[in-house]
Amino acid sequence: MMITETKTMLDTRTGALSGKEIKYSDRKLKDLAGIFLDENSRENMDPETLVYSVQSYMPVDEGTRGGLFFGNTTIFPGKVGNEYFMTRGHFHREFVSSEYYWCVTGEGMLILMNTNREVWAEKMRPGSLHYIPGNIAHRVANTGIDTLVFNACWTAEAGHDYDTINQQGFSMRLFEVGGRPQLVKSNR
Ligand code: PAN
Ligand code: ZN
Numbered sequence: 001m002m003i004t005e006t007k008t009m010l011d012t013r014t015g016a017l018s019g020k021e022i023k024y025s026d027r028k029l030k031d032l033a034g035i036f037l038d039e040n041s042r043e044n045m046d047p048e049t050l051v052y053s054v055q056s057y058m059p060v061d062e063g064t065r066g067g068l069f070f071g072n073t074t075i076f077p078g079k080v081g082n083e084y085f086m087t088r089g090h091f092h093r094e095f096v097s098s099e100y101y102w103c104v105t106g107e108g109m110l111i112l113m114n115t116n117r118e119v120w121a122e123k124m125r126p127g128s129l130h131y132i133p134g135n136i137a138h139r140v141a142n143t144g145i146d147t148l149v150f151n152a153c154w155t156a157e158a159g160h161d162y163d164t165i166n167q168q169g170f171s172m173r174l175f176e177v178g179g180r181p182q183l184v185k186s187n188r
Contacts, residue, residue, distance in 0.1 A: 010072075013104075015151050016072060017057055021059065022056070022057055024053065027050075028050055029046070030047035030048065032051060040081075041080050042080045049078070050076055051076060052086075054074075057069065057071070061156070063157055064157070065156075067157070068155060070151070072150075074147055074148070075140060077144060082175040083175050083176075084108075086141035087139045087140050088139065088165060088166075091164055092134055094157050099131075100153045101140070102128065102130065103127065104150060104151060105146070105148070106144050107142075108142045108150075109124060110124055110132075112137065113137040114135065117168075117170075117171040124140065124148065134158070139165075171185065171186060173186040
């Protein structure tokens with residue numbers, strides 16, 4: 001058997017992926033219309049502000065039965081109004097496809113919502129491991145003053161439904177209230 005080096009590397013101290021198969025995407029304030037509650041504040045901020053960036057490693061085609069994908073998400077510190085910088089959030093198209101998130105650096109909150117629109121959250125800190133059942137919408141907010149980095153592993157069959165969240169949002173949002181993160185009821 002030939003012995004080879006893997007072409008893909010994960011820096012376990014920083015969460016960063018490297019290698020030529022890694023895909024990169026950036027989400028700036030200009031890409032996140034309608035995601036935060038306070039659209040006025042968002043429009044008054046620099047549209048080029050980077051909110052989060054994602055590295056993805058997808059060694060098989062999307063939809064491959066039994067395949068796994070890996071990701072690294074960095075959320076920068078900041079707020080739109082009083083709402084923490086966060087990911088768009090999504091349901092998986094395949095409700096049987098669950099996912100792991102684990103926090104590498106920083107502090108934040110994993111916000112979860114079931115199909116009855118009930119919301120709860122888990123604190124993220126370095127080393128915290130989060131199992132996300134396949135039918136639960138998920139988004140992450142950075143509640144700290146440093147960047148929040150988390151890694152993720154999900155199935156190649158999962159698929160992403162962003163439309164439901166774009167249209168209905170989560171039923172609770174994470175705001176800074178009195179200097180602390182608090183979930184607050186929201187209509188969208
Ligand atoms: C993650 C997310 C990533 C970015 O890899 O896709 O953190 O968040 P949004 O996709 O909500 O913008 C994941 O949950 N994959 O399934
Ligand atoms: Zn997901």
